[in-house]
């Protein structure tokens with residue numbers, strides 16, 4: 001590497017390390033055996049997030065993937081279909097768990113690109129009348145913010161329109177809200193208002209909130225009770241998990257409002273990279289910057305060139321790179337990251 005300066009890691013908001021204060025909160029956590037008879041700190045976290053989201057109950061999970069999969073399992077029966085969008089995390093990054101675990105077919109019927117992430121009309125058109133020849137739909141899933149579209153916020157009106165169509169068809173709605181915290185901070189919309197558009201919501205602690213591990217599923221008491229059985233079946237029971245829940249409680253107190261700083265940093269990086277040799281940037285709503293590279297510029301070449309200058313970004317596709325801001329991105333990193341990525345694109349274009 002040509003520079004002795006520390007690496008700026010923008011591959012994901014999952015790369016953050018727990019702060020000293022978070023580590024202290026973890027060390028001091030009151031714990032119990034959460035598989036045997038309960039962990040008091042986990043109980044506190046579950047009750048607090050359920051209340052924040054306006055739901056009856058919450059269940060702490062080791063990962064967002066497991067919580068999403070548990071939601072699919074409790075809402076559906078094998079051989080039915082789940083309606084969602086082609087760019088969703090559930091379709092693209094969960095190892096076909098919907099098919100392998102819940103035994104359902106995923107059917108991408110919502111638009112998954114740019115601003116049109118959730119289109120109620122797409123959904124309405126896709127719901128088939130009951131027939132002995134076509135699979136029955138059992139669930140609608142939405143993702144907010146939408147990772148693949150570039151951290152796009154699904155506004156409340158779009159979600160409510162999806163919800164209305166789902167209600168008319170008597171379908172439950174699950175929201176993959178891994179980054180719903182970001183949507184809340186970016187728009188000022190209350191978490192509970194977003195959550196009203198869904199029966200269950202999954203939220204991650206290990207992304208923008210900066211925790212080492214953890215996610216939560218919230219919903220009705222009955223749904224969460226069933227999800228508890230699925231979590232056990234998947235091997236997701238955790239013993240003295242209050243240590244992890246303490247990190248999440250600390251993050252709710254100290255790391256939520258500061259997500260606005262991540263969003264501002266993403267906008268600044270986007271502004272510096274936009275137009276580099278003809279690159280197009282999806283204007284970030286939140287903390288994810290997607291850059292569509294100019295013709296004949298391969299994402300791998302840009303990622304390698306930026307990496308050589310100490311800035312790590314992800315090749316999202318052959319022609320798109322992703323940079324994500326987070327808790328460990330310092331103020332001074334923003335300028336350098338923007339410059340390095342810009343030069344990497346220009347260099348790759350010239351080569």
Ligand SMILES: Cc1ncc(COP(=O)(O)O)c(C=O)c1O
Pocket residue numbers: 062063064065066068089090143145146147176178179204206214215
């Ligand atoms: C939108 C979305 N949903 C779900 C997940 C899964 O979370 P985890 O990595 O905790 O399994 C991610 C992780 O990146 C995500 O971006």
